[in-house]
Amino acid sequence: MFQRNRSFSVLYGIQRTLLAVFYLVSVLSLFWIIFYLLDDVLGLQGFTIILVTIAYLVLVVLGYSFIHVISYIPSNLAGAFDPVQNAIADGSIQSAGDLARELSAFMVNFFNFAFFDIEYALVKIKNVRSSWPAEKNSGEGGLNIGELDKRNETVIETIYVGKIKVQEKTGHLYLTPMIFGEENLGYIAVITRHRLWKIFMHLLTEFEDHFVDDQVVHILAGASGKLA
Structure with missing residues (x-):
């Protein structure tokens, strides 16, 4: 190499x-x-x-x-996320489901800090079934997906949804919409061990804006020939 x-x-x-x-x-x-x-x-x-x-x-x-x-x-962050972008570029990641699983796994593995510890990450891209990373698969972990879908329609940045219990542990649920231009591509829901400071909520929004949305567009366009 x-x-x-x-x-x-x-x-x-x-x-x-x-x-x-x-x-x-x-x-x-x-x-x-x-x-x-x-x-x-x-x-x-x-x-x-x-x-x-x-x-x-x-x-x-x-x-x-x-x-x-x-x-x-x-x-x-950029260097750590580069393998995901490379996998999209070389065709290793071809579907929205593949990207959702890779993205959720990446977030759990990378955001592992004392003040910013993501325990679980769920990614839902348009109408594709929401995906957890395989190593922390808890189904939908008691999440109300319908409620998250509705909340996602009205927000433009990361919001705090509330406390949630997953596998006998209490965490804090956050929702980050995936937006490209005027198009809502889905959302990322993360559960953290501790309640996040505002700066880390803004960081989740920036992560989606600078790293995620364009990769989702590539996958959706490649799968259907167009974004919609």
């Missing part, structure tokens, strides 16, 4: 490294200021300083985890 230069990957890596260094310098500087205030200015006892230090370290770890997620996804 040909080896190609990965300039963008290198640039993204440098960018993430600089961000991590900046974060580390910032938290160390802030910790020094806090320690100075607690010890020299307020004159608090060592036990109190230890408790504050532990709480601060917990916040630092959580903050770094969040920064890792929001910096990792944009720099790695």
